[in-house]
Structures are given as structure tokens and as C-alpha cells.
Amino acid sequence: MKKYNYNFFLLVALLGFSSCKETNDSKLPEITTITLISPDACNFIDLEAVREVSFSWISDPNEGTSANGYTLCLSKSQDLSMPFTQNVSNLTHSIPKANLDVQLRKWGFGNSVEDTIYWSVKPATDVETVTPSETRPLILKSLPQHPPVINLLAPIDGASIHLKEVELVYFSWQWSYTGIYTGEYTFLIAKDKNFEYPVSFNQYINNSRSISAEELNKQLLEWGFEFDTEATIYWIVKDVDGFAVVPNARTLKLTLIPQQ
Numbered sequence: 001m002k003k004y005n006y007n008f009f010l011l012v013a014l015l016g017f018s019s020c021k022e023t024n025d026s027k028l029p030e031i032t033t034i035t036l037i038s039p040d041a042c043n044f045i046d047l048e049a050v051r052e053v054s055f056s057w058i059s060d061p062n063e064g065t066s067a068n069g070y071t072l073c074l075s076k077s078q079d080l081s082m083p084f085t086q087n088v089s090n091l092t093h094s095i096p097k098a099n100l101d102v103q104l105r106k107w108g109f110g111n112s113v114e115d116t117i118y119w120s121v122k123p124a125t126d127v128e129t130v131t132p133s134e135t136r137p138l139i140l141k142s143l144p145q146h147p148p149v150i151n152l153l154a155p156i157d158g159a160s161i162h163l164k165e166v167e168l169v170y171f172s173w174q175w176s177y178t179g180i181y182t183g184e185y186t187f188l189i190a191k192d193k194n195f196e197y198p199v200s201f202n203q204y205i206n207n208s209r210s211i212s213a214e215e216l217n218k219q220l221l222e223w224g225f226e227f228d229t230e231a232t233i234y235w236i237v238k239d240v241d242g243f244a245v246v247p248n249a250r251t252l253k254l255t256l257i258p259q260q
Contacts, residue, residue: 033060047097051242056092076107098147149176160253163213172208227259
């Protein structure tokens with residue numbers, strides 16, 4: 001009887017050890033290997049000659065993926081100190097030339113100055129073991145003058161609107177330069193802050209845009225929101241020529257019209 005009891009307890013101990021091992025393994029940090037694709041090392045880009053600067057990379061699927069996306073880091077220093085960062089969910093990201101020029105000026109660039117910055121990509125989550133991506137140099141030439149800025153006016157960030165109580169929702173913005181911008185704007189709304197799948201409305205020269213409550217309600221339903229519930233969306237305005245600094249997106253809380 002004692003022999004059987006000993007074997008029984010030994011079996012329980014082994015099972016317990018195996019269970020603990022599986023539990024510990026499940027808590028191991030994810031590992032992501034990132035390889036930079038473009039721009040190439042020491043590539044030269046004149047911001048005046050482009051609308052935006054695009055960055056791309058790949059994440060090795062054999063080493064895991066970054067579930068929460070990636071952080072694109074740009075810096076004046078090769079050690080990436082005091083970086084300008086952008087959190088993205090895709091394997092590519094584009095920065096409007098005017099927005100990038102603003103950052104260059106914060107780093108001491110003047111008008112039409114050609115100098116080197118550095119960029120890299122890392123997982124957006126904190127992980128204990130990460131295969132570092134390389135840090136690439138990129139030569140940029142700043143714009144010949146400070147770019148203008150588009151300032152969003154209304155609705156204010158985080159405003160709440162019940163669509164059943166209004167006929168139209170008004171959006172407005174202004175140009176930071178004196179005078180009227182003679183180009184056209186693109187007005188965008190999206191259900192995610194990264195604007196991965198935005199709805200783009202017609203381009204307008206005027207500094208305002210109104211959308212009917214019915215049109216917004218229909219779009220919210222297409223995005224999967226339900227009748228008579230509150231939905232948070234994001235809106236932004238860009239100039240078609242890519243000449244102005246793109247503002248930070250604003251949030252807008254919309255309560256859908258009850259089902260008839």
C-alpha cells in the first residue's frame with residue numbers, strides 16, 4: 001500500500017510541475033523582429049518636392065508580431081534621444097511634409113536646410129526581449145518657409161450631439177495665414193483615430209462643411225454602431241496640396257437616431 005501511495009504522490013508532483021511550466025511559458029513576452037524597408041539608408045528627400053514622406057518595415061512572423069502596433073521613432077541624434085514618435089498599427093506610415101518640417105524646425109533646421117536625421121521602428125508594447133531594428137540615417141531638406149497650419153474650430157474636441165435633435169452637423173476650421181487659401185480641402189471622418197478606413201467627403205474651398213444628421217446616422221450604422229447608442233468618431237481636415245500642417249484629429253460623440 002505504501003508503494004502505491006508513493007507512486008501516486010510522485011505522479012501528482014510531476015503533473016503539478018508540468019502545469020506550472022506551461023503557465024510560466026504562456027507568460028513569456030512576445031518577440032518581434034523588425035526590418036526597415038524604406039526610405040533607404042542615407043536617402044535624400046527634398047520636402048518641397050513631395051507631399052509626404054513614407055516609412056515602411058516588415059515584422060518577422062516567425063518571431064511573433066506586435067499585437068498593439070508599432071512606434072515609429074525619428075530623431076536628430078543617432079541614439080534616438082528626444083524622438084518624435086508616431087504610433088501606428090500598419091507596416092507603413094506617411095507623415096505630411098508640413099508636419100515633418102515643423103519637427104525639423106524644433107530640431108534647429110532653418111529654411112531650406114539640408115541635414116541628417118535618424119529613424120527606427122519598435123513594437124508599441126513593452127517587451128523584455130526585442131530584436132532591435134536598425135537605425136537608419138535619412139537626409140532631409142526643410143521647406144523654404146514656415147508651413148501654414150489648419151486650425152480646427154468646431155465642434156470642440158469631445159463634443160456630444162444627439163442626431164435626432166438636429167438636421168445638420170456643422171464643422172469649421174481656419175487657415176493660419178492671412179487671406180484665403182485658394183486650394184481645396186479634404187474633410188475626413190473615421191471610427192478609429194488612425195483613420196485606417198476613413199470616409200472622405202467632397203473637397204471644398206470654403207472653411208466649413210455641414211453633413212446631414214441622416215447621412216451621419218447612416219454612416220454610423222454601416223460602421224456597426226447600433227440605433228440610439230452613443231458612438232465616438234474622429235474628424236480631421238487636410239489641404240489637397242499637402243502644403244499645410246495637418247492638425248490633430250478631434251473626437252465627436254454622436255448619439256444615433258432611434259430605430260423607427
